[in-house]
Amino acid sequence: xxxxxxxxxxxxxxxxxxxxxxxxxxxxxxxxxxxxxxxxxxxxxxxxxxxxxxxxxxxxxxxxxxxxxxxxxxxxxxxxxxxxxxxxxxxxxxxxxxxxxxxxxxxxxxx
Amino acid sequence: xxxxxxxxxxxxxxxxxxxxxxxxxxxxxxxxxxxxxxxxxxxxxxxxxxxxxxxxxxxxxxxxxxxxxxxxxxxxxxxxxxxxxxxxxxxxxxxxxxxxxxxxxxxxxxxxxxx
Numbered sequence: 287x288x289x290x291x292x293x294x295x296x297x298x299x300x301x302x303x304x305x306x307x308x309x310x311x312x313x314x315x316x317x318x319x320x321x322x323x324x325x326x327x328x329x330x331x332x333x334x335x336x337x338x339x340x341x342x343x344x345x346x347x348x349x350x351x352x353x354x355x356x357x358x359x360x361x362x363x364x365x366x367x368x369x370x371x372x373x374x375x376x377x378x379x380x381x382x383x384x385x386x387x388x389x390x391x392x393x394x395x396x397x
Numbered sequence: 398x399x400x401x402x403x404x405x406x407x408x409x410x411x412x413x414x415x416x417x418x419x420x421x422x423x424x425x426x427x428x429x430x431x432x433x434x435x436x437x438x439x440x441x442x443x444x445x446x447x448x449x450x451x452x453x454x455x456x457x458x459x460x461x462x463x464x465x466x467x468x469x470x471x472x473x474x475x476x477x478x479x480x481x482x483x484x485x486x487x488x489x490x491x492x493x494x495x496x497x498x499x500x501x502x503x504x505x506x507x508x509x510x511x512x
């Protein structure tokens with residue numbers, strides 16, 4: 287399973303765009319990149335998933351360069367309620383759906 | 398849909414006692430996952446099932462831990478005997494299938510404290 291590296295913590299202010307980058311140098315050809323969000327005292331929640339280029343949904347965008355060795359989660363105009371831990375995961379179907387959660391990035395949004 | 402249901406939400410027990418955590422996955426989901434979260438070790442996958450069959454239990458810490466899934470709508474994680482180092486939040490998650498592209502839906506967790 288590919289190892290992921292992401293910043294331990296980030297600070298931001300309300301209304302700003304936040305970009306969290308994850309490194310996954312050993313990503314395999316059939317691996318997908320998935321991001322989860324976890325609020326205190328809750329289970330993680332799926333945010334977005336992609337394989338290459340750019341993916342956008344109502345919550346976030348995911349940018350994946352051509353070499354796929356990194357990915358960037360972009361949260362537009364964050365609010366206080368976006369304060370959470372964000373996990374980057376890499377995995378493929380040949381691992382049977384097994385996802386390894388790293389330490390995540392603790393995002394703190396301030397007023 | 399009610400989402401993944403876990404019980405109890407909180408459990409306090411004494412060392413040596415048996416603990417049973419319960420999970421009801423989302424109806425129609427074929428895969429079920431048990432995770433443990435602590436400050437020191439983060440979120441760890443303990444075991445997961447597909448179509449009620451255990452697929453990977455390599456994360457189960459030791460023989461004191463066991464998990465079952467007798468049917469598609471129920472799973473248990475048992476710790477016998479429990480130890481203080483088992484104190485953690487235990488999450489159950491389910492997904493439609495076991496592929497990496499299948500979104501996992503997590504329950505609210507069970508906070509276990511072993512005294």
